[in-house]
Amino acid sequence: MPTSPTHYDTIIAGAGPVGLFLACELSLAGCSVLVLEQACDPSSPLIYAPFGLRGLSVPTIESLDRRGLLNAIEAHAASRATPGTAHWMKQTRRPGGHFAGIQFFHDRIDTARWTHRLPGAVSNLAAEMAGIEAVLSARAEASGVTVLRGRGVEGFTQTDEFVVVQAGGQSFRGCWLVGCDGARSTVRKAAGVGFTGTEPEFTGYSVQAELAGADALMPGRQYTAQGMYLFTPPGTIAMADFDGGAFHRSAPITREHVEAVLRRISGTDVTVTKLELATTWTDRAYQASAYRNGRVLLAGDAAHVHSPLGGQGLNLGLGDAMNLGWKLAATIHGDAPTDLLDSYERERHPVGARILDWSRAQVALMRPSRSSRALEAIIRDLIETPDGATYFAERVWGVSLRYDLSGSHPLVGHSVPDFVLNDGQRVGSLLRGGKGLLLEFDPGATHQTFACRKSKKISYVATNARDGLGLRAILVRPDGIVAWASETAVDEATVSRAMTPWFGD
Incomplete structure (x- = not known):
């Protein structure tokens, strides 16, 4: 008789970063x-x-x-x-990111507007x-x-x-x-x-190649009448060919094809002498x-x-x-x-x-059109203003992420600020075990007994922080999202109501 399959709580299809991270969370x-x-x-x-x-x-x-x-x-x-x-080392200003290749810079970003975050620099990592x-x-x-x-x-x-x-x-x-x-x-x-969703407008190319006549290519991102190319010397190229995505996965990517597309988009006579690596992608959404x-x-x-x-x-x-x-x-x-x-x-x-x-x-x-170039000029002007740079940073960096949760406090639905507690611990370190967190900014708080009833799901800490943003208590989900916050003293009934939607009765 065939043996029964081994049983797992969860089966995940795909061992890329998303599947592996989810597997770690469940484990x-x-x-x-x-x-x-x-x-x-x-x-x-x-x-x-x-x-x-x-x-x-x-x-x-x-x-x-x-x-x-x-x-x-x-x-x-x-x-x-x-x-x-680093990609910004040769620039006089440090870019914080880009929108369609239009850079915004750190010296224009006003992080003080993000009142749901602690003051200080926002981390970046490539x-x-x-x-x-x-x-x-x-x-x-x-x-x-x-x-x-x-x-x-x-x-x-x-x-x-x-x-x-x-x-x-x-x-x-x-x-x-x-x-x-x-x-x-x-x-x-x-x-x-x-x-x-929406069908693709272009075939994108990512290419590593040896080139002859590369001096004719302008470094950086260039928009032309035929599309866009991004050249990083000596031979790294990205291109967008507005062909409706026709070439993607339709034929082998040959040296001759890449050279023809690069010449047409760049308007130069550059030669691809050796194709080391090439892949295509599209903007299908x-x-x-x-x-x-x-x-x-x-x-x-x-x-x-x-x-x-x-x-x-x-x-x-x-x-x-x-x-x-x-x-x-x-x-x-x-x-x-x-x-x-x-x-x-x-x-x-x-x-x-x-x-x-x-x-x-x-x-x-x-898009390779006059209207897109006109719009590009306007975005370039806007992104140089503090309002514009701050907005684009919010979107690109993910700072604007907020879930629509019930709760009147402006922190609810946002990522919890990484409060530094009086003993030097950071809130981030208190979430390592994958539990929720009830944090009272009062070393004399007395909700320890109540919180312990849910100790398998929630950690409880009562202490002061170096900067508590005026809070008296905060409830954090295991994923680091603020589920409830209060600037006034709380009782067990209030805390219990806040916990129930996420941790049960």
Whole structure:
């Protein structure tokens, strides 16, 4: 008789950063996790610099720090960096990011306007996908997560109680299945979830090549009558060819083809003497109509896909994982409030839709037309103002992220400020265990007994902070989002009402 498949609390399709981060979150909460990955070998030239370099947003940096992963990723990034070659080193002003290639600069950003954050500089970090995946993979392995490579999900069946997944000729059973398997997600398609949006306007190219006549190319991002190219000497090139996405995955990428596209877009006679690496992509912007179907959930590119302009895709997916992990774990353990898991889609779908529109807006500015160039000139003027630079920084850095939660305090729905407590601890370090946090800015507070009744879900700390932003108490979800805050003294009934929607009765 055939043996029954091993049972897991959760099966995750896809061992990219999103799938691995979600696996770490679930394992931290005591769930058994299986990750199934189609590729046998995670290594690829595209996950190393320059093409694998990603700017990490503020929410991503905070999430990694709250789980004790940030130092390892920073160390990997530092080990791969070449001294004195940061992208801004040759500029007189330090750029904070860009919108369709139009840079905004730190000296125009007014961080004092972000009253939901502590005063001070906002962290920035650029890291290779290779380093991020290596750190997350090591954490997952150390946490007891099972990762099987060369076994992509082929299909599944689900009941009211479990999901049976077919992969690599085997069957695996889990309480839940999460598709983190990319834009062409097998899980999403098999679940019958719609995927709609806007079709591509261009084929994008990322190229590493040896060139002859490269002096004819202008370094940096250049808009032309035929499209856009970004040249970083000696031979790194990105291009946008407004062909409606026709070439993407339609034919082999040859040296001759890349040379022809580069000549046409740049208007030069540059020659590609050797094609070392080339890949294509598009600006297709699609989003899943639902993030859940029964016991199947979607995250990352399986739930939303857009152009890599601005590098927000990775951050968006990691945000999905951070939001979903603790909610799914509580559901698995049987102690989640009734609609807690539904809040994943309710909170993350609007965030995804907003990023997709951000990507579409950049494409509109990149079109090879007089109207787009006119609009570009206006954006350049606006982005040089303090109001403009601060707005673009909010969007690009993710500082403006706020979930629409019930609560009158302006901090509710925002990421918790990283308060420094009187003993030197930071709030971020108090979230390492994946629990929620009830923090009272009063060393004499007496809610310890009450909080201990939920000690498996919530940590309790009563102390002063060096700057408490005028708060008396704050409730933080395991993902670092403020669920409730008060500037006045509180009683147990008030705290209990604040806890119930997220941690149950």
